[in-house]
Structure formats: structure tokens, C-alpha cells
Amino acid sequence: MDRRLWRTKYGSFPLLPCPRCRNGHLRSYAKHFYRLQPQHVSTALSHLEMGGVSEGRFTCFLICDFRFCGEVVAVSGDYTSREEDIFNPETEEYDTYDDKTVVPRAMVPAPPIITWPEKLEAVPRQHLIQAFELFWMNRGACANRLRIFIETLLDQLAVAREGRKRNGKSGDLDLAERIDLLNETQSGHKIALDALRYVGNFGSHEGGADFDDLLDCFELIEHTLIELLDERSAKLQAKAKAIVSRKGKPKG
Numbered sequence: 684m685d686r687r688l689w690r691t692k693y694g695s696f697p698l699l700p701c702p703r704c705r706n707g708h709l710r711s712y713a714k715h716f717y718r719l720q721p722q723h724v725s726t727a728l729s730h731l732e733m734g735g736v737s738e739g740r741f742t743c744f745l746i747c748d749f750r751f752c753g754e755v756v757a758v759s760g761d762y763t764s765r766e767e768d769i770f771n772p773e774t775e776e777y778d779t780y781d782d783k784t785v786v787p788r789a790m791v792p793a794p795p796i797i798t799w800p801e802k803l804e805a806v807p808r809q810h811l812i813q814a815f816e817l818f819w820m821n822r823g824a825c826a827n828r829l830r831i832f833i834e835t836l837l838d839q840l841a842v843a844r845e846g847r848k849r850n851g852k853s854g855d856l857d858l859a860e861r862i863d864l865l866n867e868t869q870s871g872h873k874i875a876l877d878a879l880r881y882v883g884n885f886g887s888h889e890g891g892a893d894f895d896d897l898l899d900c901f902e903l904i905e906h907t908l909i910e911l912l913d914e915r916s917a918k919l920q921a922k923a924k925a926i927v928s929r930k931g932k933p934k935g
């Protein structure tokens with residue numbers, strides 16, 4: 684995950700990953716950018732005598748640059764812009780630049796914020812993809828979706844939904860109890876999963892989630908998926924053990 688790509692506002696869009704193919708990046712084109720200022724904003728700005736300032740709504744298309752893909756992502760949201768006059772020493776005149784900032788409120792289909800192992804099954808994968816879309820629309824809903832993603836990931840890992848609860852009785856296990864159950868067989872992920880659980884709780888009950896916290900969650904998920912599904916550390920350890928057991932002699 685490249686954290687620099689994901690921001691609440693952009694001057695211009697960086698090369699975001701394509702939601703359809705793993706090869707391409709999304710490019711923006713001036714001819715596909717459209718913006719409109721509402722009348723009430725025009726009236727307010729003229730009362731304030733703020734010439735050169737504009738605010739309103741924008742839409743644009745980002746297009747995948749991989750020749751065989753060419754996926755189109757529709758982006759919309761809010762913009763602000765301010766005209767700036769900058770002196771050009773060559774012409775000895777002032778050139779006017781449009782200093783524009785856009786705040787995306789929707790990206791459809793949404794670019795993937797993280798990558799995931801091939802082994803991730805369809806149900807958790809769909810929840811993850813929906814979390815990418817909700818990330819722009821409603822951060823609380825995104826956090827809540829990540830919590831559902833964790834529940835379905837635990838299903839894929841065959842962690843029971845029912846069993847002996849913390850109070851000793853048997854019944855439906857809550858997410859915390861299921862994470863504890865996973866920890867009994869595959870330790871080392873409890874703290875990451877608990878962090879996701881807390882952010883998901885906050886998103887569900889308070890209705891909001893912090894932008895940076897959500898990015899932390901995506902980063903934790905990316906790392907946890909590699910460890911749980913690809914078992915990268917375990918495989919590396921096995922390779923190290925094999926070399927140690929041969930005392931460094933070549934395999935033969």
C-alpha cells in the first residue's frame with residue numbers, strides 16, 4: 684500500500700491503481716473534467732467581493748492506461764479554486780493560473796487501496812471491494828464494512844461462529860471471542876485484528892472514523908492477509924530451518 688496515494692483532497696490526481704486490472708494506472712484528462720458552481724455560492728461570493736474564487740461540484744473520468752483494459756472510473760465531489768496571477772519574466776506580463784483543489788466524495792468503481800492474496804475467497808473479497816467505495820462516501824460505513832470483512836475472513840479461516848463464550852455458556856461468539864479463538868491456532872495477529880475491531884466498533888456506534896485510522900486499518904489488513912493466507916513468515920521460517928538443518932550445505 685502506497686499511503687501517499689490516498690488523501691482527502693487533491694490538487695491533481697496521482698496515478699491511482701486500476702480497479703479492474705493489476706497492470707494499469709488511472710490517468711486524468713482535462714477534457715473529462717467538468718465543474719459547476721451553484722447560484723447561491725455565486726451570490727455569496729459576489730457579496731463578499733471575492734473575485735477569482737470559485738466553489739462547487741465537479742465530476743471527472745479517470746481512465747486506465749493499460750491498453751487492453753481502459754477501465755473508466757467516474758469521480759465526483761466538491762471543488763474549490765482560486766485564480767492566481769503569476770509574473771512571467773519572459774513576457775513581462777502576469778499569467779493567470781487556476782489553483783484548484785478537489786475533494787472526491789465518490790469513485791465508481793473505486794481503486795483498490797490495498798492488494799490481497801489470490802487465496803482470499805469471494806465473500807470477504809466483495810466486502811473489501813465495497814469498503815474501497817465506502818471509503819470515499821462514508822468513512823463510518825467503511826469502518827463498519829471492514830468489521831464485516833473480518834467476520835467473513837474468519838469464516839474462510841474456519842473459525843467457529845458458535846462455541847463456548849467468555850462467560851462459560853455456549854452460544855453465538857462475538858468478534859472479540861472469534862479473534863481469541865483464531866489466536867489459539869494462529870497467534871501473532873490478535874493485536875492487528877483487535878485494532879480493526881475497535882475502528883469498526885467506532886464506525887458502527889459513533890457514525891464516523893478518522894481518515895488516518897482507516898488507512899492504518901487497510902495497511903493492517905494487507906499485512907494480516909499476507910501472513911494468514913500466504914503464510915509468508917511461516918514459509919520463510921521453514922526455508923531458514925531447512926538451511927539450518929543442512930548446516931548450510933547445498934541441497935545436493
Ligand SMILES: [Zn+2]
Pocket residue numbers: 701702703704705706707708747748749752753754
Ligand atoms: Zn485497468
